[in-house]
Amino acid sequence: MSSDRIYPAQRPESMDAFWMPFTANRQYKQRPRLLASAEGMYYVDVDGRQVLDGTAGLWCCNAGHGRREIAEAVSTQIQQMDFAPTFQMGHPLPFTLAERLVEIAPAGLNRVFFTNSGSESVDTALKIALAYHRARGDSSRTRLIGRELGYHGVGFGGISVGGMANNRKAFSAQLPGVDHLPHTLDLGRNAFTRGLPQHGAELADSLERMIQLHGAENIAAVIVEPLSGSAGVILPPLGYLQRLREITRAHGILLIFDEVITGYGRVGEPFAAQRWGVTPDIITTAKGLTNGAIPMGAVFVSDAIHDAFMHGPDNLIEFFHGYTYSGHPVAAAAALATLDIYQRDGLLTRAQDLEQYWEDALHSLGDHPNVIDIRNTGLVGAVHLASRDGAPGTRGYDVFEECFWQGAMVRCTGDIIAMSPPLIAEKEHIDQLIEILGRVINKAN
Structure with missing residues (x-):
């Protein structure tokens, strides 16, 4: 077989074998x-x-399609080194990429854990939240709270905290101990609003009722999309995210922003957390990280959470989690080239x-x-x-x-x-x- 085989972009002879995702x-x-x-x-x-x-x-x-800088970075890297493990080994690019990413992240989110998708980023964030509380001796904090109409990928963690019915109802093996905040879509009061809606910040107070029901000492984290994209662009009412931050901070509950859609410039700042002035404890990202060229995700974590794991003998693994392709060299090269474009072109x-x-x-x-x-x-x-x-x-x-x-x-x-x-x-x-x-x-x- 020729080593320079190019697969033609033409109609396939048969379409039977490919079971397409999220498609009728x-x-x-x-x-x-x-x-x-x-x-x-x-x-x-x-x-x-x-x-x-x-x-x-x-x-x-x-950054649009066909960016030659990304293609060249990928081509160069895959010829130099196609794969290297990051379990008890390493290579330079994910370290360089992580430093570049924290430069554009909200202040205090200075640690980055690499994944391969938004779904993996969410499951990683949930595991970090649970393990963090356990590391601090708060092992009773196991409950997770998502939101109705939220989309957090397709892992069992993501569909458990997610709130889109069709993504959940066929799969019974969801995480126990999960509750959901009400969604913020309010056509009666907010239809045809330009920008963020005026009404609905009080919906965040539902979290206080859940705390009264379950006990703050049993709740590990709240996860929301700042903007619910997959449910049809459902926007946060003015003051809503700020109120969630106030409540979670007051009760020692971690706040996770799922910015897989809003990350990397979609709402006018690198992250929605910066545009709307609310810094969570963890941010999940993917998609725009590599401009879609190579699958990759990144989870941003606060120093306080990261440091809670860094105790005990230094020869022990602090967090038993990761993926074969976490920090993949070719994906990291694509991400670095993408960041160059984002920053050069504003x-x-x-x-x-x-x-x-x-x-x-x-x-x-x-x-x-x-x-x-x-x-x-x-x-x-x-x-x-x-x-x-x-x-x-x-x-x-x-x-x-x-x-x-x-x-x-x-x-x-x-x-x-x-x-x-x-x-x-x-x-x-x-x-x-x-x-x-x-x-x-x-x-x-």
């Missing part, structure tokens, strides 16, 4: 949407049609520059048929459509699919259309995306 497989394979290449703001499908990327791939290609804060234009464009769809809410912050937004009688989710899916054939890729969660274009977007790309979406919504019955 039978429906999809009747009219497949197959992407063949990507550059800048656009995909090209196998038929040569150009498709504007309105979702940064899957919330991950923040992408970690560019969403704030585009925010007003993006907001105005989105809200221009407010008078379109069946639009019942529009939500936005940074460079992320959602158009919430009314459900068809007896067929929830079908209108959203039809809009999503037709947008693709009209030349724009968006996401749908039920009847919510979510968008998160790459941070390199220009105003003309926003105009194109909103024009296509508006035209498709107008025709959807």
